[in-house]
Amino acid sequence: MMQQTQDKLDELAINTIRTLSIDAIQKANSGHPGTAMDAAPTAYTLWQQFLRYDPKAPHWINRDRFVLSAGHASMLLYSLIHLAGIEADESSYHKKGGEAVSLKDIESFREEGSRCPGHPEHGWTTGVESTTGPLGQGVATSVGMAMAGKWLGETYNKPDFDIFDFNVYALGGEGCMMEGVGSEAASLAGHLKLSNLCWIFDNNNVTIDGHANITFTEDVAKRFDAYGWNVLRVSSANDLGELAAAYNAFLATDDKPTIIIVHSHIGYGSPGKHDTTAAHGEPLGPDEVRRTKEFLGFDPDKVFVVPDGVRQHFTTHMGQRGADARAKWESLFADYAKKHSDEAAQIDLIRDRGLPKGWDSDIPSFAPDPKGIATREASGKTLNAIAAKVPWILGGAADVAGSTKVILDYPDADEFQPYGQLGDYSGHNLRYGIREHAMCAIVNGMTLVGLKAYGSTYLIFTDYARGAIRLSSLMDLPVLYIWSHDSISLGQDGPTHQPIEQMVSLRAIPGMMVIRPADANETAEAYRLVMPLTDRPVSLILSRQPLPIFDRSKLAPASGLAKGAYVLADADGGKPDVILIGTGSEVSLCLEARDLLAKDKIKARVVSMPCRELFDAQDEAYRESVLPSAITARVTVEEASPIGWDRYAGPKGVVLGMHTFGLSAPLKVVSEHFGFTPERVAAAARMALGL
């Protein structure tokens, strides 16, 4: 009898998720409920019976994470958040307390202001662990979360103190299985033996263009088996017993990640639209909604119904289990803090995105040197000086770590690997392999958990990773990206490796801070500036070739970088005829051009502009002090796409940039070929002056 009531309540809850999704999508007249309907039992079983999540403490650091990688089924997640009674807690959006997703939000699905936007948006809706919608991102991000979980556990757990043992679940469909980024991430997760990671493949055999057999006939099980995953199958999404057995099998697996392939029927419960191409892209329509509700035992004349007992059912199971687990954890953590106060203090800082006192005390300062060093070198030294003081800085590169200088070599930095000769999960050096896109999604995942994570490769290969880089910014994540080999000046690797449009395309991402330091000391200052950031990603753009280290006793201090642009060298008397504006390696070019112009009695000011976004954010008085509007003779110099520089050059200025792809030749030849020489800059200055 008890069991029967239980089963009935489960069915009622699942059908509530389905009907809420149907009604929201029907009212918005946008989207299709098919996936929310077919995957409802899969997600429901996980939340109700397994997920360790306290709806009253959605930011509890040891909570299990659930990522809806099939972001187009967002109503599934919103329904769960609503029914589970997750409390709102998003300070950045001034929403604290009350329901994270109210019935009103569901009724205004996809309307402005609703906590139920078209696709799940992290930071906007509490309970959404990651922004999803671009397929493949969610599953790949979940790998970063699982890596963070392993690192935290290995680093902070002590005998009798399992402070970190959370699991990470991600649910995706054929799309997430097909996308390259998902495959990259799965391959790495298999190598890393992430036993705290469970992907759920909602195998409904349908994608937008129809039956999946028109494009997707591979054996997914065999593929994941080959990756080294534990592969499980559930023959019907509506069999809650089978689902529970699979989740239990995942929990019992301690040496590899798990994928559960769940066979389902899109639009389950909607009699007319099983497995058809029509099952995507549009709401069911009023007649179909009626028939579906009748089939599911709901009143076809009512909308947005949550039957009595459903919320209570969530509270007594998922809610109670989560609350108990968290209460136990809080008391465990209180004991832990008494015995291991340093570690506990670190965990508190991780939770607050803070930095330990003195984190910046060893940031190097570089002596003037006309030959200088590459900014990638300066970056490596600075990164290490900081990381040695901030144990939760971890990162690496997509197989070019030695070259982009991101290897952490302070004592005990160690390698992040599954147990073995190579390292263990407490290491700080992450090896992403040649998987740029997954790298950036993984960095997002680790940052979502609270770690200070970085990723790195050559600037040119950001093209391979853009989907995830964009999400770093969309999620307001303080991710650190270290991109070296910044320009055509990398020389002999030629046009396939010489970035042209990459920098401007990064600058085009709202919120992304792009910094291209001119010398070693600007590089160190860049780190000082960006490490404390909590809500936006940074792209550091670094040179492969040595750049002179400026003599700051004769030039302005590198701390000017904090304003985005500053007067590095002014004209004698402060009344320039012309302003030369450069970034990175081109700043020294501007200084040389300034000397050339001085010979002709032309007074030039040199402005180093490492970060356009920061400069644009300064007040008008400061911007005017650097670029006085009265001085219209200006030259901007950047070995990259000229897009955007006209704003600083002004209508009478000259923009020196790259209008073609690069060239494979030694650096000096490349520079001369494309005219990045002091003489050419000086000539451009004369042109701007009308001489």
Ligand SMILES: Cc1ncc(C[n+]2csc(CCOP(=O)(O)OP(=O)(O)O)c2C)c(N)n1
């Ligand atoms: C990267 C990316 N490409 C394309 C889309 C558009 N899109 C949304 S849903 C979908 C089909 C996804 O199929 P599947 O993952 O099987 O989900 P289902 O159709 O079963 O809900 C597509 C192509 C997208 N959201 N992201």
Ligand SMILES: [Mg+2]
């Ligand atoms: Mg599908």
